[in-house]
Each structure stands twice: as structure tokens, then as C-alpha cells.
Amino acid sequence: MKSVYLDNAATTKLDKKILKTMQPYFKEFYGNPSSVHIKGQETKKAIENARKIIADSMNVKPEEIYFTSGGTESNNWAVKGLFFQNFPKKNHLIISKIEHDCILNAAKWIETKGGKVTYLDVNSEGFINLDQLKKSITEKTFLVSIMQANNEIGTIQNLEEIGKICKEKNVLFHTDAAQSYTKIPLDAKKMNLNLITINSHKIYGPKGVGALFIKEGTKIEALIHGGGHERNLRSGTENVYGIVGFGKAVELSKKIDYKKISKLRDKLLEEILKNLSETKLNGPKGEKRLPNNVNIIFKNCEGEALGAYLENKGIYVSTGSACMSNTNAQSHVLKAIKIPGKDQDSSIRFTLGKETTEKEIQYVLKILPEIVEKMRRINGLK
Ligand SMILES: Cc1ncc(COP(=O)(O)O)c(C=O)c1O
Structure with missing residues (x-):
């Protein structure tokens, strides 16, 4: 049977080249990066190489990247970390209503x-x-955290404008770039970002590894206390193979043709909207949408x-967000953009990847109307 994977926002398939780069670190290079002998220095060097690649990708210094x-x-x-650093002097956090659950639940x-x-509103x-x-920021605000792009509907926020406001008001600015990282431009200086969240498994790297950029001079509580790894802020022997794979994933991401992916995205969404009655796109069209995201009612x-x-x-494919599809909860994102309850349950997310082909999209475009029409017939609605 054919297999067409259109759930790349949930996770991506590990790239063979990345796996190959990681493999020696499972066996040959096994030293603890904290050891001063040569075995330790080999793995330490590999970690620092990945840190440099990641730092360069967002225009920051390697010492500002924490794995x-x-x-x-x-x-x-x-x-x-910022709440406890600033409490009780400052205790106010600003986020949007469509942040990922890990921001919402931390909030x-x-x-x-x-x-x-x-919780900032969003438009349709x-x-x-x-x-x-602007109006929500007070002298008690310790952080503004707005995701660069939404995982369900692909909306790309204007980080440059948000960054300007935060700078003017002298408030720290964090973005969750887990979905957008390497797909669209990210520049900590241009966007006035103090903190950035990224991860590896959305960009063909291994699971269980990510990073937080923390701008030099930002005061934040340590996350894990221990032997002083990651400049005393996040202790624990490093996930060497994961970090090596993450670095390689960022390096290889430069070769991914997102223009081509966005063309396929547009083909998929336009043909569905044109050929299937009673369908509607969730989220924006064009440049302000992640190049690989389609979400349709x-x-x-x-x-x-x-x-x-x-x-x-x-x-x-995925209904709503894969991260919460096992909870059966309705999508807080679709609710925030005011999609009626019934239509929220009728929404499907397709997320393309670097291996998605025109042929696969043609296959989906052939199969989808047959299924939708059959379902509507069975429901007695057509
Ligand atoms: C926008 C966003 N933030 C955070 C996460 C969580 O990342 P991880 O799976 O690496 O914990 C995800 C993953 O789905 C995401 O899409």
C-alpha cells in the first residue's frame, strides 16, 4: 500500500545522513564531554560544533545556546525560569491564546x-x-512570549514588530520557534529576541533534543541543578548523539527547498477548495503561512x-494538533479563531515535508473527494 506522510508538523522522519553523522557517537566516541582526557574532548568538540551551527542560524553567539x-x-x-527570577517584583506574563500547550500550561x-x-486574542x-x-504591557510584565508560527494553522506572527514594542517598553521577548525554525528567517538581533525555543525532531533530526537561546546578560533561574553543565543553568551529562544530530539537521536544512514545498502546499489547498464543496481554509494564505501547512474544514x-x-x-494526517489528539480535547487554536464547534471537529491538518512529491499530492487529491463525498452521503447530507 502507498504511504503518504502528511504529518510533518507532528514530527519528521530522521534523515539518513543525520543518522550516519550520529552513529559514531553511540559507539566509537563515547567519552563524557566533561572529561579532560582525549575521549572526553572528542565529544565536547562535537557538541561545540553543533552549538556553533545553531548559533549561526539565528545570528547569536554559541555561548547563548543551551541544549x-x-x-x-x-x-x-x-x-x-523567568517567573521565579523576577517574582515577586514582577509577576506578569503576556502570551497569545494560540500558544502551544507547553506554554499555556506553564502559564x-x-x-x-x-x-x-x-492571554492575547487573535483575529480570524x-x-x-x-x-x-502594547496596552497589556505594565511595569510588572516580566516576559512577552509569542510563537513565531502556529503548529495547527500555520500563522506566522510579525516578530520584528513585536520585538520593537518589547524593546520600547523594555520587556523581555521570547518566541517558540519549534514549528518555524529553519523554514522561515529567524534573527535574534533583528527581531530583538531575548529567548528562542527550537527543537530537532521537526527538522529531520532526532527526537528528545532541543535548545533555548538565552541572550547574554539575561537573568534566569537554573533549570536543573547538578554538576554545572550548560554554564551552570541546565546540568546533566549531555545527550551527545542527539546534539550532534541536531547540529547536522540545522546544517542540512539549508538545502531544503521551501519554495517548492509551498508550491505543493498551494496546489493541495487550492485544489481542495476548488473541487470540494463546503470546504474552508483555517489560517492565512500565502507568505504569512508556514510553507508546509494546510488546515481545512x-x-x-x-x-x-x-x-x-x-x-x-x-x-x-492530523486532526487539530497531534500533541493533544490523545486527550480528545477540542482545539484551543480553532476556538480562538472563532471556528464553530462543529467545524472544529471537521478540520484536518496536512503538513508537507521535504520528501513530499507532486505524485503524492495528486494521490491525496484523487482519494480525498471520494472519501468526503462518501461520508457526506452516509450522513444523509448530500
Ligand atoms: C509550536 C510547538 N512548540 C513546542 C512543541 C514541543 O516540542 P517537543 O516535541 O520538542 O517537546 C511543539 C511540538 O509539537 C510545537 O509544535
Whole structure:
């Protein structure tokens, strides 16, 4: 059976070249990077090489990159680490209503510890309102955290403008770039970013590794206390093979043709909207949308069932966000952009990858109408 993987926002397939780069660090280069002997220095060098590649990719210094276990950890660290650093003098956090659950739930948690959180509204395409942001900042605000691009509907926020506001108001600015990293430009200086969350498994690297950029001079609580790794802020023997793979993933990302991917994205979304009645795009079109994201409402089709029918034909997609699809909760993102409840349940996310081909998109475009029409017939709605 054909296999068409269109869930690259959930995770990507490990690239063979990346695996090959990692392999020696499982066996041959096994030293502890903290050891002063040659065995340790070999692995230390590999980590520092990855740190440099990652730092260069966002125009920062290698000493400003801290390795973590992934996006969830980096986001938790940014929110909680800065909260505890600043509390009680400052206790106010600003985020948007469409942040990833790991920001939303970290925010909810600090509310139980004396924190105050402003949840910024978004418009029907998922963009925050810059005036609302400006007005929400007070002398108690310790952080503004706005994701660069949304994992469900692909909306890309204007980080340069947000950064200007934060600089003017002298407030720290963090972005969760887990979905956008290496797909669209990211420049900590241009965007006035103090902290950036990134991870490896969305860009064909290994799972369980990520990083947090923390601008030099930013005061933040240590995340894990121990032997003083990662400049005393995140202790624990490093995930050497993961970090090596992450560095290689960033290096190889320069070769990915996102223009080509966005052309395929447009073909998929335009043909669906044109050929299938009662369909609607969630999120913006064009440049302000992640190059690989399509999210569509198929009215009068239950999303979970549609996903299962597609899987039956070898097509892997997601309903809402994969990270929460096991909780059966409705999508807070679709709710925030004011999609009616019934249409939220009828939404499907397709996320393309570097290996997605025109032929695969043609296959989906052939199969999809057959399934949708059949489902609507069964429902007696057509
Ligand atoms: C926007 C966003 N932030 C954070 C995460 C969490 O990253 P990780 O899976 O590395 O913990 C994800 C993963 O789905 C994501 O899409």
C-alpha cells in the first residue's frame, strides 16, 4: 500500500545522513564531554560544533545556546525560569491564546504561584493585535512570549514588530520557534529576541533534543541543578548523539527547498477548495503561512473518521494538533479563531515535508473527494 506522510508538523522522519553523522557517537566516541582526557574532548568538540551551527542560524553567539530535551522543556524553562527570577517584583506574563500547550500550561501553573497572565486574542487568521499587546504591557510584565508560527494553522506572527514594542517598553521577548525554525528567517538581533525555543525532531533530526537561546546578560533561574553543565543553568551529562544530530539537521536544512514545498502546499489547498464543496481554509494564505501547512474544514465530515479513512488509504494526517489528539480535547487554536464547534471537529491538518512529491499530492487529491463525498452521503447530507 502507498504511504503518504502528511504529518510533518507532528514530527519528521530522521534523515539518513543525520543518522550516519550520529552513529559514531553511540559507539566509537563515547567519552563524557566533561572529561579532560582525549575521549572526553572528542565529544565536547562535537557538541561545540553543533552549538556553533545553531548559533549561526539565528545570528547569536554559541555561548547563548543551551541544549535541552526539546521544545517542551525550553518553553517551560523560559516561562518558569523567568517567573521565579523576577517574582515577586514582577509577576506578569503576556502570551497569545494560540500558544502551544507547553506554554499555556506553564502559564496556568505560574498563575497558581502568584503569577498573572494576559492571554492575547487573535483575529480570524490567528494574528495577534499589536495595539492590544502594547496596552497589556505594565511595569510588572516580566516576559512577552509569542510563537513565531502556529503548529495547527500555520500563522506566522510579525516578530520584528513585536520585538520593537518589547524593546520600547523594555520587556523581555521570547518566541517558540519549534514549528518555524529553519523554514522561515529567524534573527535574534533583528527581531530583538531575548529567548528562542527550537527543537530537532521537526527538522529531520532526532527526537528528545532541543535548545533555548538565552541572550547574554539575561537573568534566569537554573533549570536543573547538578554538576554545572550548560554554564551552570541546565546540568546533566549531555545527550551527545542527539546534539550532534541536531547540529547536522540545522546544517542540512539549508538545502531544503521551501519554495517548492509551498508550491505543493498551494496546489493541495487550492485544489481542495476548488473541487470540494463546503470546504474552508483555517489560517492565512500565502507568505504569512508556514510553507508546509494546510488546515481545512470539511463541513459535515467528522474529522477523526475522515482521518481514519485516509489512513486506510495510506495517507497520514492530523486532526487539530497531534500533541493533544490523545486527550480528545477540542482545539484551543480553532476556538480562538472563532471556528464553530462543529467545524472544529471537521478540520484536518496536512503538513508537507521535504520528501513530499507532486505524485503524492495528486494521490491525496484523487482519494480525498471520494472519501468526503462518501461520508457526506452516509450522513444523509448530500
Ligand atoms: C509550536 C510547538 N512548540 C513546542 C512543541 C514541543 O516540542 P517537543 O516535541 O520538542 O517537546 C511543539 C511540538 O509539537 C510545537 O509544535
